[in-house]
Amino acid sequence: MSDAPTQFAEDERIKTRSKFREAMIRPELGGIIGTITVFAMFLIFAGDSGMFNSQGVMNWSQISAQFMIIAVGACLLMIAGEFDLSVGSMIGFAGMLIAIFSVTLGWPVWLAILVTFAIATAIGALNGFIVVRTGLPSFIVTLAFLFILRGFAIYLPQTIERKTIIGGVADAAEGDWMAALFGGKILTGLFQWLGDNGWIAVFERGTRKGQPVVEGLPMLIVWAILLVIVGHVILTKTRFGNWIFAAGGDAEAARNSGVPVNRVKILMFMFTAFCATVFATCQVMEFGGAGSDRGLLKEFEAIIAVVIGGALLTGGYGSVLGAALGALIFGVVQQGLFFAGVESSLFRVFLGLILLFAVILNTYIRRVITGER
Amino acid sequence: MSDAPTQFAEDERIKTRSKFREAMIRPELGGIIGTITVFAMFLIFAGDSGMFNSQGVMNWSQISAQFMIIAVGACLLMIAGEFDLSVGSMIGFAGMLIAIFSVTLGWPVWLAILVTFAIATAIGALNGFIVVRTGLPSFIVTLAFLFILRGFAIYLPQTIERKTIIGGVADAAEGDWMAALFGGKILTGLFQWLGDNGWIAVFERGTRKGQPVVEGLPMLIVWAILLVIVGHVILTKTRFGNWIFAAGGDAEAARNSGVPVNRVKILMFMFTAFCATVFATCQVMEFGGAGSDRGLLKEFEAIIAVVIGGALLTGGYGSVLGAALGALIFGVVQQGLFFAGVESSLFRVFLGLILLFAVILNTYIRRVITGER
Amino acid sequence: EGEKYILVSHAPDSDSWWNTIKNGIALAGEQMNVEVEYRNPPTGDLADMARIIEQAAASGPNGIITTLSDYDVLSGPIKAAVDSGVDVIIMNSGTPDQAREVGALMYVGQPEYDAGHAAGMRAKADGVGSFLCVNHYISSPSSTERCQGFADGLGVDLGDQMIDSGQDPAEIKNRVLAYLNTNPETDAILTLGPTSADPTLLALEENGMAGDIYFGTFDLGEEIVKGLKAGVINWGIDQQPFLQAYLPVVVLTNYHRYGVLPGNNINSGPGFVTKDGLEKVEEFAGEYR
Amino acid sequence: MTTSQPLIRMQGIEKHFGSVIALAGVSVDVFPGECHCLLGDNGAGKSTFIKTMSGVHKPTKGDILFEGQPLHFADPRDAIAAGIATVHQHLAMIPLMSVSRNFFMGNEPIRKIGPLKLFDHDYANRITMEEMRKMGINLRGPDQAVGTLSGGERQTVAIARAVHFGAKVLILDEPTSALGVRQTANVLATIDKVRKQGVAVVFITHNVRHALAVGDRFTVLNRGQTLGTAERGEISAEELQDLMAGGQELATLEGSLGGTV
């Protein structure tokens, strides 16, 4: 074997590219450009509508955080080559379980939450198990669970409580430490201080006169940030992350190389169910009750956020940061249209157009990265 | 080159299989077994509930025919390797167009229908064009159109008429030949004769006393049968059918072999839109009005019927007859559960379970056909 | 004994308000000793509902109780049912005239437009000049009628004072917040049921307008009752769904058993529920109220 | 064997993929009735080159003259219509479809029943079985799915198809790489036969012996550039092999890997 030079050889067949261009080319680029565009647009068209005062910011941040929570799960699962249409139904179902356990059965709220998480991830595992065992497309399997879980979310409260909305969780959760973990707010002191100093608006009338209009950072947002960070580190920095890419890129090849593909996929289904349950728990704790119709269409919204964020629907390519930006864009647009006073039934039309535009942009970027195909 | 024997050589490496088994192995087998099972079950559990009297039969036949109409389109499109999530929204949108054209604008109904068909197939073509041009997955592109079309189906009537339902089409359609093509009934003489002879039930009171309860064969069912036959012939007996299989099996390979893949895919998107418009037109003509919420979730129902009928979600494999059987099963189950008196909120749970069961059965059958994988 | 009645609604099966209806027919069925069934189109598609009515007729019940939320779509199947010998009572939506038209025995319910109109008149008397209608079910015609009626009652143009809020509570809440943020001079809020009222309550609490802004709602629920009690909600329009479900069963049973029939339609609403006299409402909210 | 007028003249073809320069100006002439071997190292750009010839890629720069006329293929379909049949390295077969449907894909035989034009399945099945047998493969039946064939069997279907439908130019991208001894001999014999019928054959291979057995002219690509074209007889197997390896010295085995690889 000829002696190999110890330095990497230059290849004359590569055009040189500027450092800047090199740095720009990453899966999140579409998300970054989108975010900038969207903010610029709304600053122009809705800058004076209150969208960017403290209350307005909190407003779209919460919506975006909701999307982020489910988008992280959907993103990792999609990169692993599958997707989950039962996310929305899972949100309804998990919320209902918490309400039934804590209100109807009177369990302490922390127990209700823990048991619900256990059940939800078990269902996620079942989803994954069926997919890897039968080799069926996840579209079909999770579509079945979309119906099954929604069916139970309606059937259970109706048979048990004879209603489809179960309230009273707020009372049950009073003083429960785990409930606070999902429904509470942090940094209230900071916000009070900001309000006292006049940096953020305070109430001018009503019962809470003098208090800052934004009380604190809701745990919903904390969860969203946490999940994004964890998801990002797992995906890009660990061995398991490499397996996720491999499982989604070509399951057969990955399996032949010794990647435990089935385990990876099942775990990702469980993680998606986990994220949906976080969403459901935050919602139940914030609104104090669960309804059978919670989470309708959320599976699509999660997938949309992920795809806007640059992931490939067919698996093997994507980024959690991108998905988070996708969720941010989605949330800002949705609320921004309201602030801008656009006829609200046109919202869907805009949503569709933005989705189309975003994916076309992303595809273009991906082609630039991997070379024309 | 050595002289080739003129007869096909036997291969000693093939186990012999019985003629019966050979004949049974076809994509529709799952559908056939399913149909038999479902009918047997409901004959036992709902035999005396009116499900199998003339009215009952007409009831589930119409539901099944509805599913069939959209399933034929979805089936060919799925075999060509794409799918369309905008079918349901297209139904709402197309119906709304017909109503707006004929009632609000006062056009003759035949013109309204023709223009609507033109617009709908153009949108189908646009869908297809975007998919083939950008190489984006049809899931995403048609998801965008799901939102866009539904948005317009809500926005248009609200801005024009300030309501979400436009009625009065029935009056406008009085005496219109094309309206009769979609909303009329045939074989009324036969049914009258059946009623006169007491073989089917007749009205007991009111203006229509003595007339049979089931007046005739609705054009809806005629359209369903027609589309199934046309779809089946195209798929299995023509050159174009071979192209559909090829485009869905491996678009790149098909393109390299000279199959005009883009044309095939765009045509299939147009055909799917056409089928959705047939559905919408029949509905508008039968019920005399259009509503913004028509067709919700119908895209899933179409896909479910097709998949129950043995097609592969990933394209390249399937059968129109199978899809028609899938639609029949779906319709019979949906209505049969009501006849059997099952708690209605459990309907979704059953739907999910049947879907799961059906696809697992189909996969098993396909593996037997193509050999273990 | 053992007559069979089927109630067909137009609501998608997750709609919480219809739960009271289910409980109402169940109770009536028990008390009258008849068989009752509840059916609805899972997605709320009225064309599917028409098929369900046809099917209900095919299964040969003694009577059908149904809503008439779109005359064009539903009149055909209802007429066919009537003609094939099934007695029909119209409940909830539609108008008494339409009920007569299709050959129904009677109408029990609350005409939506009129209810909205009455609410609008009341609000006008209380000095309201502009409002926000939070419509969580925009594709249903009756919900738009409520908003339209309210606007007409106030004597103002509906314009874009009605928002399509979607059904996710967080989205409803934040859209209400966004609207109030951009239109701070809004006088009143009208919600169309618990789905939109509950998050709106939270929204008002969060932006400090609770108790300050004029707040009316259709239909009752647990949280709405609490809001009424706390003085955040000024009034709730109660159409008493319980009666809409319970009475037709009783009427039909008595008609079939003894041939007796009330001579007129029954308006189950609108009744305005305010802070006063809430105990019973509180006890049974979401179940029978 | 070479006439004055080339059938295809590729001039200064360049092809860039994003920042990668796959072809940096390659010129090749292909004459009717010759077997033109395209040789070169892995990644030299052979497949990319023939893809510009068969309409799969549009060249970034350079001209293609077909029978003296400048040509712009929008699509492989155009190339096929112009008489260029290609067997790609990554196969052009649909695994889920039957062998006979694959064989006639894009060229389906038609049987007319009144105004209806139907796919003539009987004819297709018969021809497929015959052609495959000629190549030395006994199929189990014409409706066997291609996905159940072994790699070499699939390759053979693709070659048999390209040959059957006739063409002015037949492009074969490493057709023999996955083939068994018998199938290889058949393919080489087939190349020899169609060449004699006046068809121009472009034959890509890594096997020097296969190239020398049927080639009339040899063009060697190296890192996106051509190292020139040699006539048969002008060059020895060893020289060719050195050129194909890009001029770099070869790893040698302690045992004997005498002569050509």
Added chain:
Amino acid sequence: MTTSQPLIRMQGIEKHFGSVIALAGVSVDVFPGECHCLLGDNGAGKSTFIKTMSGVHKPTKGDILFEGQPLHFADPRDAIAAGIATVHQHLAMIPLMSVSRNFFMGNEPIRKIGPLKLFDHDYANRITMEEMRKMGINLRGPDQAVGTLSGGERQTVAIARAVHFGAKVLILDEPTSALGVRQTANVLATIDKVRKQGVAVVFITHNVRHALAVGDRFTVLNRGQTLGTAERGEISAEELQDLMAGGQELATLEGSLGGTV
């Protein structure tokens, strides 16, 4: 070179796919330190056979003894853990992933930061570049996507990976079929090297010359059955070639395709 105890003993292996009998009872022993060539016609069952060896397929009948112990692989992971590395004919690469991620797929190097175990990208990149250069491929960079490599380049990545992670048995399914002259020489030299380290190599090829260059023993499969195993030296190139063609006569070229194909 052959010791008394075979490393893997495959006895009477049968494999049926539905109604197709791909293997009808094949017995082969593989000894440490030998290069065992598996030869045969297209569709003879070679790939199927080595897939039962590497845990991809479960045999329908027959026993596998590994170091004298009966083995039941549920999964390729088990086979890899037991020391059987395989380079499959249809590659085991993920096109969208970078070369270095592919190289270490399933064997990711770990760098510990406190309690966190992170994927050591620097190490992976460095090793990948080095190993590829040893095989004669100069990568543009370790984060180039595998999908942008040519067929031969990909093949080389797969082989380099299998060799790098060491194993008791190295199975190569037509590794040289898509390779250029230089890469082929490298692969053959690599086989020679690892064999000398005591690794058992199972080498599938259609090229008689490649087989003879490195093989110690030769087993020929034909239509799912074995035609027997020959030692090196016991058999000539011509005999081997006849066996590989399944005993059927070869098409001959008018020109000279003298000797072996």
